[in-house]
Amino acid sequence: MNATALKRKHLILVGAAASASALVLTGCSAGSGGGSADGDITLTITDTLSETSAPIYQEVYDACAAEVGVEVEATHVAGSGLIATVLQQASSRTLPDVLMLDNPDVQQIAASGALSALSDYGIDGEGFPQGIIDAGSYEGDLYGIAPIVNSIGLFYNVDTLAEAGVEPPTTWAELQDAAAALTSGESYGLAFSAANSFEGTWQFLPFLWSNGATEDDLNSVEAAESLQFVTDLVQDGSASSSVVGWSQNDVNDQFIAGNAAMMINGPWNMPKLNATEGLNYDVVQIPVPESGDTSIAPLGGETFTVPQTGDDAKMAKAGEFVDCITQDEHQLTMATGRGAVPSSTTAAAEAATENELIAAFVDTVADARARTALLGEEWPEAATTIYTGVQLALTGRASADEAFEQAAG
Structure with missing residues (x-):
């Protein structure tokens, strides 16, 4: 998942250790039937892929290496150590x-001057939702492009809700009522990460x-209302x-x-959920304050x-x-x-027709917001204030009205 962004001071301190732990795997496109005839150019790639996802990307790497006429060498670095290494x-x-970067990290690296603008190569993100463009942009220029994305939604156990006569909630009031009705014994109505x-x-x-x-005004009435709802x-x-x-x-x-009975989570869990025998689940967008509001994740x-x-x-x-690896056919392979x-x-519309469970996330991504869109490089500070405030409120150490102010202090 993709929700981490570390501060530069800490990153520099851990850089050497992160570099030493990198795992290198190499894919030679020429050896798999593609690549340049004389092998003049070998592109080095650094990504954050796991042993499970690396083969999926390697298939795309090899296909694009053949198309572009190069060979490729991919180095997989743990996400927690990537920015230090970079x-x-x-x-x-x-x-x-x-270089693969988690989207909240693009602005920090672009600001350092380490990246080139993708417009230099004719890449403008045409056909991508604005949130995806914002996530890869810095000071008006596009520096990073994501072939696949994710967000979070409300998963629910279909059988459990049916037995309780509860419909999947769409508003906060419905979520609160559903979570209460579905709580019994050792089983809670809702699970999430705080x-x-x-x-x-x-x-x-x-x-x-x-x-x-918004994250630039955490002392607003709206922010306090949001925190009070979760605290309740x-x-x-x-x-x-x-x-x-x-x-x-x-x-x-x-x-x-x-x-x-319900949980807030992302589509990356679907393979594990699908492999669970007897689990009948579905997913909808995260409920909104009032009917007609837009769910923004x-x-x-x-x-x-x-x-x-x-x-x-x-x-x-x-x-x-x-440019090649972000083409629709390769997006579908990776997704x-x-x-x-x-x-x-x-490509997202095609994916939704092939997998109904992904459809809710396609709708969510269309309205999703980049975490750095408003504050840019200052996002990590705001993110720290947010999770600290949530902790204070949920553990009873501060009221919802005062938690973010206390966290900022």
Whole structure:
């Protein structure tokens, strides 16, 4: 998931350790039937792929290497250590030719001068929702483009809701009533992550934004209302007080175990949910304050960028390569393999027709908001204030009216 953004001071301190832990896997497109005949250019790629997702991307890497006429070498670095590695590479002039960045990190790296504008390679994100463009932009220029994206929605156990005679909620009032009605014994009506981390902020944002609040004015009435609503779910017992320590993986495990009838989570969990025998689930957009309001959720997903390496020929090929991997057919390949939504509107519509469960996320992504769109490089500070305030309110250490102010202090 894609909800982390670390501060530069911390990143520099951990840079050496992160670089040392990188795992290198190489894919040679020429050896798989493609690539340049003379092997003049080999593009280096640094991404944050796991052992599970790397083969899915390698298929696309190889196809685009063949199309562009290059060979590729991919290095997979743990997401938590990537930015430290990138800052170290920038200072030593050893940046890769193609770099994957979580979208909240694009602005920080672009501001350092380490990236080239994608317009130099004819990439403008045409056909992509504005939120996706915003997520990859810095000071009006597009620096990163995401072939697939994600967000969060409300998953529910179809059988449990049917047995209780509860309809999937669409408004806050309906969610509150449904969560209370579905709470019984050791099973809660709703599970979500309110962890003391950027993950907790990520899961709170739909309540904040859909109520008209913004991260640059957390002392607003709308922000307090959003926090009070979430706090009430915990205080009335519809959600476990343990949410303050749960990651999104923990939330998914609670849902699978039958300890929650509903949960807030993302489409990346679908492969595990689908593999759970006897689990009948569905997903809808996260409920809004009032009927007719727009559900606004945060946009997740990794972007591909072209670093400033000083090698014009390789940068031009890298630009062609990034343009290739963001084409609709490759978006669909990656989205299917990772449980995500293709970025382009046309590819997303095709994905929704092929998988009804992804349809709610396609609608969500169309209105999703980039976390850095409003505050840019200052987003991590606001995100820290948000998750700290949520923790204060949910643990009873501050009222919803005072929690964000106390957190900022």
